Amino acid sequence: MNDFLFKRIDNTGLSLWRIVFGLLISIEAFGAIATGWVKQTLVEPQFTFNFIGFDFLQPLPGNGMYFYFVLMGCFGIMVMLGYKYRWSMAAYALMWTCVYLMQKSSYNNHYYLMMLLCWMMVFFPANRYLSLDAKWIPNFKKYSMPRWVSMVFIAQIWIVFTYASIAKMYPQWLDASVPALFMKGKKSYWLIGELLQQGWVHYGIAYVGILFDLIIIPLFLWKRTRVLAFCLSLFFHLFNSFVFQVGIFPYMSIAFALFFFTPETLIKRFRLKRPVFKSDEVIIPKYKTLGITIFSIYFLFQIGLPLRHWFIKDDVLWTEEGHRLSWRMMLRSRSGQLIYWVENKETGERNNYPYLPLLSSDQIKSVKTKPDFIWQMAQRIKNMEAEKGNDVAVYVTCKVKINQGTYHTFIDPEVDISSQKWNHFKHHDWILPSPEDYAKK
Structure with missing residues (x-):
């Protein structure tokens, strides 16, 4: 086991990945400002829907979040250059984690993956070559790294792609109705808009998506299919970037190939002036047991x-319970109708609560369809009324439509949602049972 995990291998792939990753995360930070994401998600809303349990994480007031993202982008550039690498990578990882947890109206599995990769990179010796640290610190430069670094990275992305493939194996994806639904909004796309409306394209997206996610990592691992895997990856992710506009994730996924190609190939293609590291050297770290324990627990999670x-209990497609942090990507469309009712406990008077003016457009979409948003909004309404001296119960009338199905009552209208406790790992009985064939027309 020691020989397997701690044998020294060439670090060309890791060094190149650090440069690409640093560039992409800096683009993510600066791009969030340029595209208006920071303004729309963190500055304009009166409040954010944070991950439950992280209420202490709140956006900075005024223009604070703009400065926050500028600083984060600067740390990304430092990662790319390999300057003060550990500190800059840890700083970016911490700041991005806070952004991720302080809001979920703009939830994206790719944001979650980026958070995980950022923290992984803190522990990777990615600045030993092609970095300012290696240039300026005496005797710091190295051409090798322990094998476990490559194994941890590959294991992580293998988990991501495998679960993404498995999650798509449900009826409305397999009959291509969900891809067809997604493509309706792409009709105006230049050149390919009409093509994307074709039935065979919908089936292609459905089954190529399943197959690609399932086999791409094995194809990369086998030397004979590595070039084929890279070509497939290039086409698949560029297509996703153009059609679905999912930020830096497609380009990050293309760059994953750096961990699979041989150092000889990378050195030749990138014209690097360095030797290929070849040795049977094994260096066992002082805290080997602690490291193995930490990563074992991490991968169990x-x-x-x-x-x-x-x-x-019940179907995650209906309840949304267990949906996040599960690599369930681009799987369904949800729309809803929601009314909050506030009942004064002293007088028994019940009134329709005007919650819409309090929310942004993205928040409205989520609060109408997702139970944790519904619950959090009920808590906020109760607290706002308490500040006025009113002790109230909060009820909801809520209907949800999944994919191209029909609207069905989602929340029990007789339950005071504001009095309920939230549990991350159990079903909430105020979410009504899923109707039969609720996701079908």
Whole structure:
């Protein structure tokens, strides 16, 4: 085991990945300002819907979040250059984690993956070559790294792609109705808009998506299919970037190939002036047991979290319980109708609560369809009324439509949602049972 995990291998792939990753995360930070994402998600809303349990994480007041993202982008550039690498990578990881947890109206699995990769990179010796640290610190430069670094990275992305493939194996994806639904909004696309409306394209997206996610990592691992895997990856992710506009994730996914190609190939293609590291050297770190324990626990969570919805009552597609942190990407469309009712406990008077003016457009979409948003909004309404001296119960009338199905009552209208406790790993009985064939027309 020591020989397998701690044998020294060439670090060309990791060094090149650090440069690409640093560039992409800096683009993510600066791009969030340029595209208006920071303004729309963190500055304009009166409040954010944070991950439950992280209420202490709130956006900075005024223009604070703009400065926050500028600083984060600067740390990304430092990562790319390999300057003060550990500190800059840790700073970016911490700041991005706070952004991720302080809001979920703009939830994206790719944001979650980026958070995980950022923290992984803190522990990777990615600045030993092609970095300012290696240039300026005496005797710091190295051409090797322990094998476990490559293994941890590959294991993580393998988990991501495998679960993404498995999650698509449900009826409305397999009959291509969900891809067809997604493509309706792409009709105006230049050159390919009409093509994307074709039935065979919908089936292609459905089954190529499943197959690609399932086999791409094995194809990369086998030397004979590595070039084929890279070509498939290039086409697949560029297509996703153009059609779905999912930020830096497609380009990050293309760059994953750096961990699979041989150092000889990378050195030749990038015209690097360095030797290929070849040695049987094994260096066992002082805190070997601690490191193995930490990563073992980490991967147990990574394997277990996406499975948790199987142990929660009802269908995750209906309840949303266990959906996040499970690599369930681009799977469904949800729309809803929601009314909040506030009942004064002293007088028994019940009134329709005007919650819409309090929310942004993105928040409205989520609060009408997702139970944790509904619950959090009920808590906020109760607290706002308490500040006025009113002790109230909060009820909801809520209907939800999944994919191209019909609207069905989602929340029990007789339950005071504001009095309920939230549990991350159990079913909430105020979410009504899923109707039969609720996702079909």
